[in-house]
Amino acid sequence: MLHNTRTADTAALTVDGAQPVWMTLNEARERAFTGELVFEADPEVLAYLDNGIVYYAERATDVSLGRRLLDAGVIDIGQVERGTVRVGDIEHLGRLFDRDPSVDRDAVVVLAETSTHDLIAELANRAITTVRVTAYRHHPSGVHRWFAAPLDAAAISRPVSAVAQLGTAVVDELPGLSFAGTDADEFMIEWDDQIDETDPLNGTPLNGTPLTGSPLTGPPVAVFDEQFDVADVGAAQVIETVGETVGTEPEPGTEIDTDTDTDLAGFEFAVVWPDGSEELATSATDDTVDTNHTNDTAVTADASEPMLVVGLAPPGAVAPIFTQSDGGDLRFELPPLTISDDPEAADADVPDDVAVAVRRAIAAIEAAMAATPEFAPRPEVTTQLPEIVEIAPLDEFDSVDAADTASPAGLDRFAPPTMATSAEVLYAQTADDGPSVVAAAHAVAAPTLAGSPAGGVASVVFVDEPVEAEDDGGIERSSALRRLIGSLRRKDH
């Protein structure tokens, strides 16, 4: 109980002294409180909130909701009997509309809303000292089920364009998403309205389709309480109708199973293409639709114009509209694409300070990276082998006179080593050019001695591994890293 005190660390509602009820309700709304508030007035008033919104309120002395509905004449005793679930002492009206489709839902809901509003309005300006707070306690009649609030609009409109790059962990973090159980392998929509358990066209039972409700009495299509954005389906967001929510969480990269063979085979709806043409499609997975139009609408720009590829529509992008006409026909309208050359268009919904900050960071990083020295590209290895130079025959070797008699003229004929004669280059050549070059490489590496009877080998180059160049780079990098560590340790910067 909250009694002129602040709750310790529960971040719950607080009442500091007597304060008007509206202030308490305001606080509850700010905190998106869900549960029961009991205002200790005379008599006590109980208010039930969902996500900060009062959906039902009554005095403690009021008669039961079912009785009030009967007294008001919006339902009869038969409907109450059929619509009430009794388990022990519990009389649950939450499934009233599911169990008895003849109940006038609007009338029932309006009555409950009106009585709630009247009571809250009467109470709003009264100062009440004591408020008992019980989170997540709902009205025992199950009326909460009638008013289950739609998901947080902010959560639905949360940008999802980046989610596909992220992993499921990110999706898990998004607030307000309700997910189907892990064993749910079907992409399932649970409608708020009654759905026939038989195929709407041929009357055969829908095998294994988890549908609920009694036989359908209306047209053979589900009736939507409100439009919903089909783009959200593609973006693995949550589909919702008022009163019921069922989500799905296909992981990025996994395929959403939208196969409707079992439950919507032959289901007809109209597709309105951006050019205004209308086409009757027979199912959501119709191959004709997929192959003939999906790609067309994805990229339809002129070759001379910037191309806009539309995959899963991000927020704010062109999104198909799913509507239902009065006759029950469903239309799936694809608005025309608009292509903008304006580079600022994408930033339209980004706060200015954020955009400026990002641009500043990018500019700074680009400047820093530009200061990094660029290296000349590595010389391309050519297949042309260096000229083979025959070494002059050796004279009698005289260790004593050799130095003195060595003539500079002899050096003139010696081909100095070049980059092209390095072992690494030769090895790379042999690897690239095959066996025929290997022999040539050996010829270069082992020049024959002129005058030698057997064409003796002057020297042999052994190449162990082709990774020596990388090795040098690795050592150099390690060395640089060590210098960096040493510098940081000295704190001399």
Place this chain on the structure above:
Amino acid sequence: MSAQTFKILVTGPFAAGKTSMIQSVSQTHVISTDVVTSGDESGVKSHTTVAMDFGTYRLHGDDTRLLLFGTPGQARFRFMTNILKGHVDVVAFVIDAEATETHAVAGVELRALARDLRVPAVIAVNRCDDITVARRLARSLGALDGEAVVPCQLIDPDSGREVVVEILLTLLASMEPTTAEVA
């Protein structure tokens, strides 16, 4: 001697000390994309990073440089970590040991980070002096056996510099086997 550049990605949950760590070593003014916080975040700190922090450190008379990239801490910006982690040499994950309310989110982020990480990672446990406590916390959040854990006080620039040294030592250790193989 060729120029060498080492890149460190500093990531972690909101208000863990990432920006402080970068500021502790950066010789250049840290390019910060901080903006004024709003909502519940404003109760924690006044400004927060929305794009990235960027700091540099360069050896005198040398082309060796260290670039430090700091990501925003909010979960909604986590995609940036996923992008950046593929382009750096080593990753530092910063956790505030005393901000226990962030640990659940930190665990999610750490596991997401480690899922396909191909570079070494170091876990810096801020506001913690005990290596045992730091290791226990890191393990509880999903740190792997081989990952280095460093307790630190990032409010102190010296501590931040020591963390960066540990990060570079971890990077060096990951490079050494390669060097040894070909030596």
